[in-house]
Amino acid sequence: MKVGFLFNHDALHQISHTAPIIAELVAAGVDVSVFTSSPEQEKRVRHLIPSDMPVHFVRLTTSRLVEVVNAIALGVIPFRRLAILRQNVPVFASLDALVVPETTSTLLKRRYALNNLKLIYLPHGAGDRSVGFRAVTRLFDFVLLPGNKVRDRMLRGELITSDNHAVIGYPKFDTIAFDQVPRIFDNGRPTVLYNPHFDPLLSSWGKMGEEVLDYFSQQDTFNLIFAPHVMLFQRRLHASLEHRRMRLRKAIPRRFTDLPHIRIDTGSTMSTDMSYTRAADIYLGDVSSQVYEWIYNPRPCIFINSHNASWQGNPSYAHWSLGEVINKVSDLPGALERASADSGRFADLQAKAFKETFCMSGTQSSRRAAEAIKRFLTMPSAA
Numbered sequence: 587m588k589v590g591f592l593f594n595h596d597a598l599h600q601i602s603h604t605a606p607i608i609a610e611l612v613a614a615g616v617d618v619s620v621f622t623s624s625p626e627q628e629k630r631v632r633h634l635i636p637s638d639m640p641v642h643f644v645r646l647t648t649s650r651l652v653e654v655v656n657a658i659a660l661g662v663i664p665f666r667r668l669a670i671l672r673q674n675v676p677v678f679a680s681l682d683a684l685v686v687p688e689t690t691s692t693l694l695k696r697r698y699a700l701n702n703l704k705l706i707y708l709p710h711g712a713g714d715r716s717v718g719f720r721a722v723t724r725l726f727d728f729v730l731l732p733g734n735k736v737r738d739r740m741l742r743g744e745l746i747t748s749d750n751h752a753v754i755g756y757p758k759f760d761t762i763a764f765d766q767v768p769r770i771f772d773n774g775r776p777t778v779l780y781n782p783h784f785d786p787l788l789s790s791w792g793k794m795g796e797e798v799l800d801y802f803s804q805q806d807t808f809n810l811i812f813a814p815h816v817m818l819f820q821r822r823l824h825a826s827l828e829h830r831r832m833r834l835r836k837a838i839p840r841r842f843t844d845l846p847h848i849r850i851d852t853g854s855t856m857s858t859d860m861s862y863t864r865a866a867d868i869y870l871g872d873v874s875s876q877v878y879e880w881i882y883n884p885r886p887c888i889f890i891n892s893h894n895a896s897w898q899g900n901p902s903y904a905h906w907s908l909g910e911v912i913n914k915v916s917d918l919p920g921a922l923e924r925a926s927a928d929s930g931r932f933a934d935l936q937a938k939a940f941k942e943t944f945c946m947s948g949t950q951s952s953r954r955a956a957e958a959i960k961r962f963l964t965m966p967s968a969a
Contacts, residue, residue: 587963590619590681592691593627594646594670597816599858600687600710601627605634606757607685607708610956612639619681621646623670630855634761644677646670664690671698678703683727683963692725704728706959712736712756712943713875715788716902717828719743728962730955732756733945739901752958755951756944761859764882768856768865770811770849776926777809778802779866782890783874784818786826786833790872790890791818797915798870798890799842808922811849812842813862815874819852868925869909870918877905881940884933886925888912908936 591608593601608631612618619642622628628643635641652669667690671678675698678684683704684691694700708730709718718736723729723745731737731746731753740746771777780798782791790798791814802810818824818835825832842848851857863869863880869887871877877887887909897903897911909932910921924931947954 587960588617588619588681588683589959589963590621590678590684591631592621592678592684592686593631594621594623594667594691595627595688596664596667596820597853598626598630598855599816601630602634602758602761602858603687603710604685604708604757605631606760606950606952607955607959608641609635609639610950610953611959612641614956614960616956616960618642619644621674621677623647623666646674646677648673668693675700683959685959689720689722692722695725704963706730706962708754708757708955709736711875712878713873714902714904715785715873715875717785718875719745721745726750728752728959730754730958732951733941733943735904735939735942752955752962753945754954754958755946757950757952757955758860758879759882759944759946760950760952762864764864766864768861770862770865771809771847773809773847775807775809775847776867777811777865778868778870778922779811779813779862779880781862781869781871781874781876782814782818783872784815784821784824784835785829785873786824786831787829787893788873788895789818789824790892792833792836793892794890794915796836796839798918799838799848801915801918802848803842803845805919806847808868809847809849811851811862811866812838813849813851813857815876816853816857867929868922873903873905877908878940878943881908881936884930884936884940886929887932887936888918888921888925890915905939908932908939 608618620631621644623646648669655665671693678694679700683706685706687708687710704727706728707726712732729746729751737753783789823834860879869880872890889906889911891911891913897906912921
């Protein structure tokens with residue numbers, strides 16, 4: 587049984603969702619290969635598994651021409667990722683199964699007819715955005731899900747069937763030391779985490795982000811960690827086929843970069859390992875799935891509706907029921923005051939949402955995922 591794990595993205599945020607499963611599969615006697623498309627990806631995967639694990643690491647490369655075209659494409663088209671898949675079809679064809687945290691890999695079936703390869707999907711994150719519930723999910727042979735919320739929505743949309751999925755929890759949580767709270771500031775002030783998404787329509791950064799930073803720069807009550815989704819500053823131009831929208835990403839004005847009560851992090855490991863979601867007191871964001879990682883410990887949330895969404899009753903905005911929603915930055919001071927005065931206002935709703943989103947048990951999620959993968963691959967129908 588040969589199982590591969592593919593990491594083929596511009597950033598590192600997807601790795602911790604599937605990498606913890608590797609060691610558990612190896613311990614179960616499975617032959618595992620890890621395919622990465624950059625030295626940084628390989629380094630991060632190695633950090634998350636024991637150094638003595640008998641795992642085959644394979645670096646997938648492309649031509650110089652591909653790298654040039656990818657740079658010209660400005661990330662609007664994931665040209666390099668597509669080329670990685672195209673140029674390594676024979677490598678993937680030698681596997682029994684490939685575990686991925688994204689959907690681009692379905693091209694191996696759609697375009698390159700690798701119908702004998704079992705594609706196993708574990709979504710990176712447990713958010714509500716409609717992009718996480720697309721028809722492309724039907725192309726996977728087996729889907730690993732964090733909890734009942736995502737499972738039920740996918741079943742309603744006929745994206746999965748009753749027998750081609752397993753609810754396994756959230757392997758990323760296996761990598762987090764929840765009892766360790768990083769110390770970011772030394773001034774004793776409460777800390778706000780501002781975590782805007784990169785989507786050109788849904789993100790608050792393009793319309794209101796600078797105004798948010800202006801507010802925090804001129805007050806002396808709160809610290810601010812500005813740690814957006816890591817993809818926001820990976821690209822200068824963001825495009826959404828779903829919303830048919832493109833937007834140039836605004837730069838961060840230099841006047842914010844040296845303030846002692848503001849921490850700016852546009853993509854370090856701390857942006858993806860829950861350092862900031864453990865360290866802060868109030869969450870400020872829009873549509874990032876990180877809010878579900880935040881509510882592992884119920885705390886105040888504030889959401890910025892910068893695109894005039896009619897969000898009530900819309901499952902793609904279900905997380906906005908977990909805090910106060912504001913429509914303009916001038917509403918922020920009042921929302922922060924209310925969050926500080928009544929930090930437990932949404933605690934019960936958050937605790938319920940966490941339980942619905944993540945099906946946790948006494949067994950680590952990565953082990954549950956490995957067991958589910960092995961059961962699937964040894965079923966007669968998977969042969």
